Each structure stands twice: as structure tokens, then as C-alpha cells.
Amino acid sequence: MKALVLAGGTGTRLRPITHTAAKQLVPVANKPVLFYGIESLVAAGITDLGIIVGDTEEEIRAAVGDGRAFGATVTYIRQERALGLAHAVLVARDYLAQDDFVMYLGDNFIVGGINELVRKFEAEKPDADILLTRVDDPSVFGVVELDATGRVVRLQEKPPEPASDLALVGVYLFTPAIHEAVRAIRPSRRGELEITDAIQELVDRGLTVRSTTITGYWKDTGNVPDMLEVNRSVLDTIEPCLEGSVDEASEIIGRVRVGRGARVRRSRIVGPAVIGDDAVVTDSYVGPSTSVAENCVIESSEIEFSIVLAGSSLKGVGRIEASLIGKDVQVSRALHTPRAHRLVLGDHSKVQITP
Template structure:
């Protein structure tokens, strides 16, 4: 069995971060989301992996390399435009050949891995195997309708009036039967080849489609709130360690990891929290569920329930919480006078300013 990992897409819901970074490489607990997916594939015994990339291909390829760091053999497949999940299968036809494969969305996070579902699929070999989970707002997802026996009868992409609360999780398993489906379907009203329509094509043609309802944790890390929630979840299992330098005037409480080269002085860190390699924390408070990445600097500040990306600097500000702070960002206090806000913001930013 092969794997097809989707690592293209523009990541509009994570703007402005994704103007300069691939959404799949935004880290949780100081590790890119994409890496968790690649590790899941290796743990499931899958080694041959095709990664579909788009405009951010150079960044993805530099981070993943040949895949050997994950126990994988990676082939990169270029998708010129994000024209849908089924389009990704279409352009990967030559690579996939006659093999069964698992398609994994690179910005999805699943606790517990996919080993069990891969083993089940290999044993029973339906034309498609999908994973479902109950969500509060299914209008944001592909939605499955099932009958009284739990069999999938219909799928719809982002319906305005969902027939159920069962959303498709971003992991799909297919036999080669799907290739005829993606070739035959037409672009949707969004101008994309929808994988839900390809699976519906299989259903309409009498092919067997199996589903598994997962009760564990799953997130599509497409927005800031979900990124912070996944960061919280991963940090819950953090193993405390101190490989850097923490002075006697500092206090570490709970599960705190201080990476090699990091320096903590006159500060209080309450875990779970991770301080990345070569970071500098001075005269500050780092609260629970916070990831400070490599090379960051936090001085005379407080931050909690946040993700800070590499080389960001936070100095002399009050409390920061529930924030995603990008690469090489500088956060400093505004002048006391005149009383005004001075902002440099990317497109689609959201800012909250007290009156």
C-alpha cells in the first residue's frame, strides 16, 4: 500500500501566517503538523509516500527531504493549482499505479494514529474506506449520510443544510477503483474535483464503501483556534526535561521542557509548556499550553495558551494569551504618547484593541 499526502493549498484561514509559511508546517508543540501525519503513516507500516505540493513546494521539500527521517521514501508530485482532493488523486495516477493507497490531508491531526483502520482496510478491501466524526457545524466539512444499519448512502461537500452531523475526517483509503471515479466526475460549483463526489460515484456504481466512526480526537488545523487546541492536546502528554540552562532565580512548575541551548533567567514557567532550542526567557511568565519555538526571545512579558514561531521577539508587553505569533515577529510596547495604535497587519488579520 502507498500513501498520498496532500500538502498543497493556500491556507487562507491561517492568514497572515500562511503568506510566508506552508500551513502544514505551522508547528504544534514545536513540531510541524505535517510531521505528525508522516509519523502516523510510518507507524502504520506504509513507507512509499507521494506528497502533493503546490506553491509552497520548496518549503515542504526542504522540511521533509527524502522522507528518511520519518522512515519513508518520499516522491513529490506537483499540483499547479489547488483544484480539489480528487484532482490530487488524478495527477497522482502514474505514481499510485495499481496499488491500494491511503490519502492523508497534511493539515489534519488524529490522536492514536491510523494503524487499525489501515489493517482493517487491507483485510476487507472495500473500494473506499472513510473515517467519520460527529461535529457541531457540519456545514464546514464533507458530510456523510448513513442508513439505520450504519452504511454510507450519500455524501455531500459543505452542504448548506446537512443531512447529518457526520463529517469526513481527512484520511481516506482507496483501491484503484477510485481512479475511474476521479476521471469521470466534473468540477463542482467551487471549480474543484471533490473527493466526496468521487466516493458518491463509487456508491452509485454499486461499489462497497465502508465507514468508521472515530471517537478519539481529530482536528482540521485550518484556523488559529484549532491550532491552539491541538497544541494544548499535544502538550498534555509532554515529558518534562531540562536540557538548557535555568538559573536558580527561575521556577519551573509542572511539565516543562527546556530544549538544548535555551536560557531561562528570573522567570516563572508553568507547564505544560515547551521552550525551544536557543530561546531566551528573561524576567517573564510563561503560562500553561504555550510553545516557544527555536531562537525566540521573551523579556519582561507574560504569555499563556499560545504558539510562538521561530525567532519571534516579545519584550516589555503585558499579558498575551490565545495567540499565534509568526516567524521573526517583534512585539513591543507602544509609546505612551500620543495615545494611538500603530499597526502593520497582513491581509485578513483580526485585531482586538481595548478602548
């Protein structure tokens, strides 16, 4: 069995972070989201990975390499334009050949992995197996309708009036039957080849499409609130580890990981939290559910329930919470000025200011 990992999206909901970085490489607990998916596939015994890439191909290649670091073999497949999930299957036709495969969206996060799902598929051999979960707002997802016996009868992509609250999770298992279905469909009103339409084609042809509804933790990390929530969830599982230096004037409480070369001085860190390699935390408070990446500086500041990417600094800025701060960002206190906010913000930024 092979895997088709989709890592070509532009990440419009994570702008401005994704103006300069691939959304699949935004870190959760200081590790890119994409790496969690790759590790789940390898843990399930799938080591032949085809990664769909687009405009951020260079970044993805630099981060993942040839796959050996994960115990996998990686083939990169270029998708010139993001024309839908089914289009990605079409583009990868030669790579997939006649093999069964898992299609895995590179910005999805599933706690517990997919081992059982893969074993079930290999044992029972349906034409497709789709992963579902119940959501509060199904209108922004692919939605699946089941009959009284649990059989898949209808799929719709982002319907204005959903027939159920069952949404497609970004993991699909297919036999080669999907290739004929993909070739049979036409672009949707969004101008994309929808995987929901291709699966519906399988259903309409009387092929076996099974579903598995998960009750565990799943998130599409396509926006900031979900990214912060996934970060919190992953940090809840970390084991404490102090590889850097912490002085006697500092206090470490709970599950905290301090990376190699990191220095904590006269500060209080309350876990779960991660301080990256060579970061410096001085006269500060780092609260629960916070990831501070490598080479960051936190000085005379407070931060909680946030993600700070590599090379950024917070100096004398009071309290920050529920924030995603990009790479090489400088946040500092304005001195000797009237009470005012001075901002330099990129396109699609979001800022909340206390009056």
C-alpha cells in the first residue's frame, strides 16, 4: 500500500503566516504538522509516500527530504494548480499505478494514528473506506449521509443545507477503482474536481464504500484557533525534559520541555509547555499550552496558550495570549511615546487591542 500526502495548499486561513511559509510546516509543539501525518503513515506500515506539492515545493522538499529521516521513501509530485483533491489523485496516477493507497491531507491532525483503519481496510478490502467525525458546522466540510444500516448513500461538498453532521476527515483509503471514478467526474461549481463526487461515483456504481466514524481527537489545522487547540492537545502528552539550563531563581512547574542550549533565567514556566533549542527566557512567565521555538527570546513578558515560531522575540510587552507569532518577529514595548499603538502588519493580519 502507498500513501498520497497532500501538501500543496496555500493556507489562506492562516495568513499572514502562510504568505512566507507552507501551512503544512507550521509547527505544533515545535514540530511541523506535516511530520505528524508522515509519522502516522509510517507507524501504520506505509513507507512509500507520494507527496503532492505546489508553490511551496521547495520548502516541503527541504523539510522532508527523501524521507529517510522518517523511515520512508518519498516521491514528490507536482500539482501546478490546486484544482481539488480528486485532481491530486489524477495527477498522481502514474505514481499510484495499481496499488491501494491512503490519501492523507498534510494539514490534518489525528490523535491515535491510523493503524487500525489500515488493518481493517487490508483485511476487508472495500473499494473505499472514508473517515468521518461529527462536527458543529458541517456546511464547511464534505458531508456524508448514511442510511439506517450505516451504508454510505450520499456525499456533498460544503452543502448550504447539510443532510447530516458527519464530516469527512482528511484520510481516505482507496483501491484502484477510484481512478476510473476520478476520470468520470466533472469540475464542481467551485471549479474543482471534488473527491466527494468521485466517491459518490463509486457509490452510484454499486461499489463498496465503507465509513469509519472516529470519536477521538481530530482537527483540520487550517486556521489559528484550531492550530492553537492542536498545540494544546499535543503538549498535554509531552514528557518533561530539561536539556537546557535553568537557574535557581526560576521555577518549572508541570510538564515542561526545555531544549538543548536553551536558557531560563529568573522566570516561571508552567506546563505543558515547550521551550525550543537555544531559546532564552529571562524575567518572564510562560504559561500552559505554549510552544516557543528555537532561537527565540522572551524577555520581561508573559505569554500563554500561544505558538511562537523560530527566531522571534518578545521584549517588555506585558501579557500575550491565544496568539500565533511567525518567524523572526520582533514584538517590543514602545518607549517615550504617547499612549498609542504602532503597528506594521502584513496582508490578512488580525490584531485585537485592549482600549
